[in-house]
Amino acid sequence: MAESLIDIQVEDLKRVELVRVSGRIDSSNAAEFDRVLKEVAGRKHNVVLELSGVEYMSSAGLRAIVALWRECQKRRGDVLLANPSERVTEVLTLAGLNTVFKVFDTETAAVGNF
Amino acid sequence: MAHEQVLIVPGRYNEIKRICEFVAAGAAEAGFDDDTIFHLELCCDEASTNIIEHAYGQEGAGNIVISYAIAEDEFTIVLRDNGQAFDPANVPPPPAISRESIPLDELANQMRIGGLGLHFIRNLMDEVTYSSDNRQGNRLVMVKKLQKDES
Numbered sequence: 001m002a003e004s005l006i007d008i009q010v011e012d013l014k015r016v017e018l019v020r021v022s023g024r025i026d027s028s029n030a031a032e033f034d035r036v037l038k039e040v041a042g043r044k045h046n047v048v049l050e051l052s053g054v055e056y057m058s059s060a061g062l063r064a065i066v067a068l069w070r071e072c073q074k075r076r077g078d079v080l081l082a083n084p085s086e087r088v089t090e091v092l093t094l095a096g097l098n099t100v101f102k103v104f105d106t107e108t109a110a111v112g113n114f
Numbered sequence: 115m116a117h118e119q120v121l122i123v124p125g126r127y128n129e130i131k132r133i134c135e136f137v138a139a140g141a142a143e144a145g146f147d148d149d150t151i152f153h154l155e156l157c158c159d160e161a162s163t164n165i166i167e168h169a170y171g172q173e174g175a176g177n178i179v180i181s182y183a184i185a186e187d188e189f190t191i192v193l194r195d196n197g198q199a200f201d202p203a204n205v206p207p208p209p210a211i212s213r214e215s216i217p218l219d220e221l222a223n224q225m226r227i228g229g230l231g232l233h234f235i236r237n238l239m240d241e242v243t244y245s246s247d248n249r250q251g252n253r254l255v256m257v258k259k260l261q262k263d264e265s
């Protein structure tokens with residue numbers, strides 16, 4: 001069995017879905033990440049992504065996050081990022097997406113913003 | 115003296131981590147810092163993903179041959195495949211993005227055609243060249259200069 005590189009935990013809060021992601025996101029598991037995010041967007045349109053434990057992310061991971069953001073925006077919601085790791089921040093900056101997402105130091109601060 | 119290593123893997127997404135680890139080991143040996151090693155892993159990941167998605171068009175359709183060479187002042191990575199030609203020069207850069215103006219359709223399209231990965235490669239590597247011919251297949255050469263400390 002292939003080892004799982006990514007760990008995704010979803011917590012359904014009152015007005016927000018909190019998604020904690022850790023591990024490695026690349027093309028091998030971005031489809032799994034995308035599937036979970038689509039399920040999340042199907043339930044609520046306000047989402048906090050807690051990304052402190054993401055050790056590695058390629059554009060495949062970004063693609064899933066942008067798809068989620070697009071879906072939430074369509075339904076007048078938003079996607080906020082909590083405590084993204086240095087690698088995530090760097091990939092967002094490289095893609096020019098660092099000004100698009102609001103970033104919070106903690107998941108509590110991000111959840112409280114909704 | 116240049117020191118070269120070669121890895122051949124099937125063109126499958128679950129081989130990407132192995133490709134990254136292979137290149138990271140070479141980059142560490144060459145003396146790059148952790149941030150630069152991450153950049154080199156990212157570029158090889160994006161290039162390999164583009165080979166699977168665009169050159170082969172699917173997983174398991176052919177191999178990816180990846181090699182690196184450590185020279186005194188540069189680290190050279192070569193990726194080869196036998197799929198369709200996929201010239202990065204034909205892919206435009208991603209759209210300009212700000213919080214006020216986000217061309218989402220254009221951005222989504224760029225991501226679909228591998229444009230974001232290429233954008234990373236162009237920004238993070240010092241030299242990128244691509245060639246393709248019927249006999250030798252496709253060849254992407256990426257060069258990163260080794261910065262020597264003056265102190």
